[in-house]
């Protein structure tokens with residue numbers, strides 16, 4: 001019997017995990033990426049793997065915090081020239097922040113993130129990537145008493161999801177992470193969360209395992225699609241036609257442009273984030289530490305200490321504003337006294353974000369053999385292996401093991 005074929009557009013964490021799971025469903029996989037494997041948002045994230053990631057950004061009251069976040073050197077920036085372009089997205093995000101909507105989002109996040117470590121284990125066991133993942137816990141700290149755990153609704157969401165959390169005082173934080181400056185008054189430990197020690201390497205290894213198992217990897221940009229009635233029949237790759245049997249769009253923040261070409265306009269924004277990685281910092285926390293006040297994570301990684309986070313709306317093609325990364329340098333000195341700023345590299349990446357805080361996962365509304373798997377925003381490293389498994393089940397025509405209704409690609413078409 002000839003193997004059924006599937007072509008995946010995008011070799012970030014979602015694309016490579018989809019490839020691995022689709023192979024397990026018996027598909028012959030082709031993976032297409034415009035650049036080297038894993039050099040989109042999946043390259044430089046903080047590597048937090050968060051089964052307990054159940055608190056959306058859009059929760060009641062978030063809008064009141066926005067002016068403070070937008071302050072100079074604050075964790076949020078909107079380029080003035082882009083403000084009116086992103087305004088509808090922001091208004092839609094505000095609509096998603098009612099208590100009812102946020103609780104729904106939180107339940108969907110738990111479903112998607114809850115099994116991340118098990119899904120990674122299934123994909124990486126007996127490969128070089130198995131040592132890159134660790135269930136080590138994540139620590140959240142704030143310089144203000146009682147703030148590390150977030151608002152009441154945030155705590156309610158964690159409790160409702162059964163997420164284990166341990167609240168810590170000033171001295172307990174110091175005992176746990178002596179490298180931190182003694183300025184943090186409240187802490188929260190989520191002991192069941194984990195980390196990836198090198199996200200780029202993880203993506204590369206999953207891709208090379210897929211290649212070893214027969215996947216074809218093509219480096220080319222998908223410019224447009226060839227279609228016939230309700231079927232996608234080909235991709236135009238760097239100007240040349242390439243026939244396909246079925247496709248999965250997993251192109252991260254660029255997926256909005258591609259899905260629009262397939263007749264479905266979705267509000268995918270590039271929510272840009274920055275990192276600095278300090279190669280020889282001299283101090284290293286044991287586990288990822290999130291600074292709740294400044295909204296970034298300090299993650300111990302194989303290649304050094306990485307501070308990653310903040311959000312910037314400027315459009316997907318705008319040049320980076322490296323002043324955003326400089327803020328992280330200042331924060332590093334403030335948070336870790338004695339840190340050495342040696343071998344520092346900077347990076348900017350586009351988080352694929354939808355205004356309700358959930359990704360899009362399922363069959364494309366206008367084409368029977370096209371599938372969407374993108375939009376994991378701040379949680380793509382956590383959601384990736386589970387998204388991949390679900391999309392493989394959907395493409396195989398099986399009932400997915402989780403309820404995918406909250407991720408319905410048509411949900412924005414109804415409003």
Ligand SMILES: Cc1cc2nc3c(=O)[nH]c(=O)nc-3n(C[C@H](O)[C@H](O)[C@H](O)COP(=O)(O)OP(=O)(O)OC[C@H]3O[C@@H](n4cnc5c(N)ncnc54)[C@H](O)[C@@H]3O)c2cc1C
Pocket residue numbers: 009010011012013014015032033034035036037038039040041042043044045046047048049050220221222223250251252253254255258272273274275297308309310348349350351352374375376377378379380381382383
């Ligand atoms: C600063 C920062 C910190 C983060 N920290 C965390 C964290 O700690 N934990 C967590 O879970 N998540 C985190 N994230 C989010 C996470 O990195 C993303 O959600 C995730 O990497 C998205 O993966 P993806 O596969 O959807 O997209 P990407 O990794 O962006 O991959 C998409 C791929 O598609 C390719 N592509 C695009 N257009 C085309 C085209 N036309 N033709 C061919 N190929 C194309 C690109 O080249 C790219 O390789 C963070 C993000 C940032 C920016």
